[in-house]
Amino acid sequence: MAALPDRYFTPQDVAALLGVPVETVYRWRRKRTGPPGFRVGKHLRYDPDALHRWITSLTESERS
Template sequence: MDATTQITPTFLTQRELAELLRMPERTLEDWRLMQTGPPYIKLGRLVRYDVQDVLTWVHEHRHG
């Protein structure tokens, strides 16, 4: 990778992450309140999830 190459992280909205994980958006909201879900970023009123953080979190919570 040279100095001119930039890495662009991919961020998901709550809706996009809920669709990816196949769960209700409300579950993600509850997890944020309980501080138990995947890491998220607050940009003003907007909530975003870094895909790499979510994948790491999912792998850390695997069973079996």
């Protein structure tokens, strides 16, 4: 079983990391085009590994 990350990212963390507005992160979620997120109660969180895979998939598709 894989170890859990030290912490999961918030939408604000994702926005800061990618240099986009927080509203863009929420728009991606509504359109189902962004990184996979999950809810913990009312709070939205992102797994750092899943975010990294999503970013990698974008960079790989740019090369094709």
